[in-house]
Amino acid sequence: MKEKFKGFILGCILMSMLMGTVAYAATTSTSIEVFFRDLKYKIDGLDKVPSAGKGFIYEGTTYVPLRFIGESLGKSVEWDGKTGTIWVGKKEGKHTELTSLKFARYDVEGSARMWTDAEEDGTLSVAGVNFQKGISGRVYNVTGPERKASIDYNLNGKYTKLTAIVGMDDASQNANATGTIRIIGDGKELKVISSLRGGDNPSNIEVDVANVLKLQIVFEADTNENNKVETLWIDFLEPKLFE
Known part of the structure; x- marks a missing residue:
């Protein structure tokens, strides 16, 4: 069953999926309408369940928790707030x-x-x-x-x-x-x-x-x-x- 969720901030949703916390930037946010639904994930044929965050559908595109996908593939996921960079896998030095x-x-x-x-x-x-x-x-x-x-x-x-x-x-x-x-x-x-x-x-x-x-x-x-x-x-x- 679809659960309609109005007025969410896309930037907030993506950030919360990555970090597990909600971040809000009023100058760059946009109000959108999304649909949460129970999605099933198979990684290399094995069933996987996110420990936090849910996938949602927006304008025909499915969004899923980046940290969950990265770590399911054996890649670490890290957010660098200073540079606004998401690192998946190996993190390079300066x-x-x-x-x-x-x-x-x-x-x-x-x-x-x-x-x-x-x-x-x-x-x-x-x-x-x-x-x-x-x-x-x-x-x-x-x-x-x-x-x-x-x-x-x-x-x-x-x-x-x-x-x-x-x-x-x-x-x-x-x-x-x-x-x-x-x-x-x-x-x-x-x-x-x-x-x-x-x-x-x-x-x-x-x-x-x-x-x-x-x-x-x-x-x-x-x-x-x-x-x-x-x-x-x-x-x-x-x-x-x-x-």
């Missing part, structure tokens, strides 16, 4: 997004191109997974300067670790050619990720950047072996610097 820094310079030749973040169609996509933050280099599998593009950042020795997700953008998912990303610190090659191919799942990387003053990320197309010129978009996604 970090700076690389693309939030002003780059020192970038080098491209001819029709090669570089961009930071999703500037054109709103997304960077690898194997069907969309990302909003990252650096993408457009290069060509030809002999010549258009095979490479690079971007530099002055880190000034402030960071110890760089993490990122790398892959071939779906804009080049059918290309036969493969690509490479090189991470260079103060002229020294720190990491090479090669044989990036369209349609492959993205990979997570971690790079030691302790004491690095200048960081350079190089996007490179592999040489042309079939005399067919192909455009490669190579993505360096969600890059984060840790102190």
